[in-house]
Amino acid sequence: MQQEPYGEVFLINKPLEWTSFDVVKKVRNALRIKKVGHAGTLDPLATGLLIVCAGRKTKSIESYMGQEKEYTGVFVIGKTTESFDLEHPVIEVADASAITLDQVKAAAAELTGDILQIPPMHSAIKVDGKRVYEAARKGHEVKMDPRPVSVSTFEITKFENPEVHFRIICSKGTYIRSLARDLGDILGVGAYMSALCRTRIGEHSLEQAEELDLLIQKIKERRDENI
Template sequence: MIDLVQPFWKPVEWTSFDVVRKVRSVTKVRKVGHAGTLDPFAEGVLVLCLGKATKRVSQLMDLDKEYLSRVKLGATTDTLDPSGVVTNTAPVPALSRSDIVEILDRFVGTIEQVPPMFSALKVNGIRLYQLARAGKTVPRNSRKVRIYGIDLVAWCPPDELELKITCGKGTYIRTLAADLARALNTVGYLTALTRTRVGPYGQADAIRMEQLGSWTPIAA
């Protein structure tokens, strides 16, 4: 049986399972699993385990990750991303690049995050996003996550940030964006997200969906 760990590039509007399904269909490998989901609005590196390597999924999910994100200030949505509806707006204070960098630095290290309602976590056996779609909000316990670095790639006044984030497992970038906006005395949400690296697997290593037809999996 094949035993392979291979990164793929998940396109925007695909679910992580769409990629799994496509790889199964093209390669005819029955056992395929991913090591860390990406939201449909996001794109980027999705590590898949084929065959015997599916036993390593939990181990691979512990790898650090790197993201490029775009944050819109002054408004927020119920999903904290562009797939949702705007639920709140707020003025954006006049901000300098140094103001923003000072706030970003406060989020580096071990921080507390409250998981978003639109997430796959379960409460009493029910996915949070299922409750959210039914219009329900339930209490969620905060969790410790590790942020290794946040770089301000671009500041486009008055209301758009581009960030490079390196983080540990379990980090919700949507929540981080909302918390950063709150620390800047406004509200905000993600408008774009690209995962550029998972552990040692980078963008250059990832197979694109359009390349699948000519790709042959080879056991490691």
């Protein structure tokens, strides 16, 4: 009888400072197969749910990428950075001490629904066949056209000026760093993202995810049993 081709989906809590590709490489090496990929990049300074598909399940990657995403995290107002997160030095913009919770909620409401969003320069989007972050690293400006995205929920869960704690539910292609920038622009004081965690992709939640080290250990133990 012909053996069914191998295929598996892993829900992983991506560690801080790891790239999504680092996680894929770790799983690929443990499985000892080439066909492994992830369903939606998380930046190195973000944590949370990363879906990794292996073998024949890599055909499902696009379907996972198209699903709704949920994030929690923190924006800091009154300052910004070149990348709108902590990958670049913090720049003072304006005194945000007078900003109120009502103002922050009103700004978040403006960024809720179907909106047009300009991706950050430090992103993996391609313009004219080249990654825009490569141009950004060389100090070159690239014209970025606004893209339609949908933000169904932009909830302010806590406000301790200058920190804005949030929960966001959004469509594929939404950049949370761009929402930080746009929130800061609406408030007139600038903003950047200091923390981000992806808590859900479609019906899959972070609570279902495994820690990477434990998962790798399980894969190796299972592999050794089958030798």
